[in-house]
Amino acid sequence: MSANIDAGELLVETHDNILLLRINRPKNRNALxxxxxxxxxxxxxxxxxxxxxxxxxxxxxxxxxxxxGDINEFQSVTASTHHDQENSIWKVLAERRKTIIAAVEGxxxxxxxxxxxxxxxxxxxxxxxFAFPEVKxxxxxxxxxxxxxxxxxxxxxxxxxxxxxxxxxxxxxxTMGLISNLAPAGKALETALGIARTIARHPPLAVEQIRRVxxxxxxxxxxxxxxxxxxxxxxxxxTQDHRExxxxxxxxxxxxxxxx
Ligand code: CO8
Numbered sequence: 001m002s003a004n005i006d007a008g009e010l011l012v013e014t015h016d017n018i019l020l021l022r023i024n025r026p027k028n029r030n031a032l033x034x035x036x037x038x039x040x041x042x043x044x045x046x047x048x049x050x051x052x053x054x055x056x057x058x059x060x061x062x063x064x065x066x067x068x069g070d071i072n073e074f075q076s077v078t079a080s081t082h083h084d085q086e087n088s089i090w091k092v093l094a095e096r097r098k099t100i101i102a103a104v105e106g107x108x109x110x111x112x113x114x115x116x117x118x119x120x121x122x123x124x125x126x127x128x129x130f131a132f133p134e135v136k137x138x139x140x141x142x143x144x145x146x147x148x149x150x151x152x153x154x155x156x157x158x159x160x161x162x163x164x165x166x167x168x169x170x171x172x173x174x175t176m177g178l179i180s181n182l183a184p185a186g187k188a189l190e191t192a193l194g195i196a197r198t199i200a201r202h203p204p205l206a207v208e209q210i211r212r213v214x215x216x217x218x219x220x221x222x223x224x225x226x227x228x229x230x231x232x233x234x235x236x237x238x239t240q241d242h243r244e245x246x247x248x249x250x251x252x253x254x255x256x257x258x259x260x
Pocket of ligand 1: 028067068072109111141142
């Protein structure tokens with residue numbers, strides 16, 4: 001079943017328990033306008049509050065994921081308004097509980113690549129081109145790009161692309177460990193929806209805890225990270241869904257998870 005809301009620059013569709021967000025500014029190559037960022041915040045906040053939504057897929061149009069920040073708006077952006085806007089969208093995305101999968105086709109440039117890096121799983125079509133062109137505009141990738149990119153691909157490779165602005169291919173991105181799946185061109189969305197459906201079938205508290213423990217643990221020394229892993233497991237062991245999962249396995253039947 002699917003329900004569709006046309007929010008203009010962001011098309012919002014519900015496919016059963018998956019929220020599909022389609023960036024829709026083809027004339028501007030899906031550049032991130034302030035309005036588009038606001039729509040994304042609203043959509044993600046709405047999904048967070050909706051227990052029926054188990055995963056989010058974020059995509060662009062057929063041949064463009066996102067060309068980055070809207071350069072037309074750069075001239076009117078001051079250091080402080082920029083900071084406020086950043087806080088709003090990036091904080092909501094960083095602190096969310098639900099899984100987001102990016103389905104990338106065409107190009108993911110600058111802020112578009114940073115947006116993909118904020119998601120949990122990146123699926124890219126094999127003809128995708130990535131780049132950080134910010135250096136050519138006299139700025140830096142300020143939505144986490146200078147920090148998340150090196151953590152994904154290693155410092156030397158990250159500096160090579162951050163300092164030159166050169167493009168790299170989806171195949172190179174896969175070799176670097178930047179993307180989770182390389183899909184045939186045009187099939188990134190289908191692949192991402194398949195992954196989202198699998199995640200959506202699992203107990204939501206387990207999905208949320210696994211994600212949280214992995215992300216929080218990444219910034220911690222190993223002994224402390226192992227403590228939060230243990231705390232997450234203790235919490236999950238007390239859930240009805242854990243008991244149901246074990247019972248269903250032993251009774252050789254499909255589980256019926258309640259989300260508790
Ligand atoms: N912003 C605004 N408009 C854009 C952008 C953009 N980032 N990219 C393309 N457009 C517009 C063009 O101006 C053009 O408009 P018009 O038709 O009115 O002249 C239209 O899209 C089509 O552009 P092209 O003719 O160049 O189309 P091509 O298909 O030949 O090329 C490219 C598409 C490769 C995307 C090319 O346009 C390009 O290189 N664009 C610039 C990409 C770029 O530099 N991105 C980085 C921006 S800086 C950034 O992202 C920092 C992060 C900011 C975070 C913001 C959140 C707070």
